[in-house]
Amino acid sequence: MIYTEETIDQFNEESRLKYPENRKFFDRIKNKKLKNLDQAFHPKHDEVFEKIDCLNCGNCCKTTSPVFTDIDIDRIAKHLRIRPAELVKQHLHLDSDGDFVLNSSPCTFLGSDNYCSIYDYRPKACREYPHTDRKNIASILPLTLENTKVCPAVFEIVEQLKSAGLGK
Template sequence: MSLLKMKRKMQANRPAFRRFLTKLEKNPPKKLDNMAVEIDKVVWGETDCLACANCCKTMTPTFTNTDIKRISAHLEMTEDAFKKKWLKKDRAGDWINTKQPCQFLNLKDNKCSIYEVRPKDCSGFPHHTRRHMVDYMHVFKQNIEYCPATFRLVERMMEKVNGGEGETKA
């Protein structure tokens, strides 16, 4: 599914997706985490992040102090120089990118120039198989709009939990 098609489908079905995720959050089915792991494997068999990179183009990771130390050393910069050049603090006081798309994304091939030392937030994205999925439902509610893999995962979970009922509009 193309990113444009996913966005259109998401817009048409936003209320249904939100209701479903809220329902899961309030009353999770037994073995929800196992279901997410199972569906996640299928979803990643169909998803090519390098064909998309929407997360890097439209979102920013939070940079932990450990991330800043590791990345600045890799770039042979001081931590202060790295922060001054690339980062700012958000309302919550977290370090985030100053601009989008991410400064480390090569737009020609969608590859990350610091992939080996990328922020923990990036390496774990989109956080599908975190244990106790219910604790990360707020993340799914956000990422479903940006990540085709998350969109597909939630769409398939809806089909499985609802037994085919309440499927999304095309």
């Protein structure tokens, strides 16, 4: 499926309905302590991202906030030619975990065309999202499960891994 603003509601509903099943799948993976999880996820990541164009979707930028590290804040502020404190004052706040996150959604830096106005300077969390090609993916399984509700690509990867019998 091609994910666009017109089809994202359908994705949101499907991902919500499949979440309990996906949680059980992730529990099985965690309990089995599969050693080759990266070898299962990474090829699926590559395959799915050959078909899904993030610029058609942008659901992550429209619904969630990345964590902004001090390094991210300094880099972005320098690019915007403002003081880091001004960037924080204008766009960020500390969440309950003590992390800097955006004040609102969609992302302040997201354009109507789904392009990021600070793409070359974006936070590390954005650069690495959705983390399905990360080494030692077993260490972020709870995050990956949550990302099945945000990112159609993660949802597709998980659906393919379930169909392939991973965790059985």
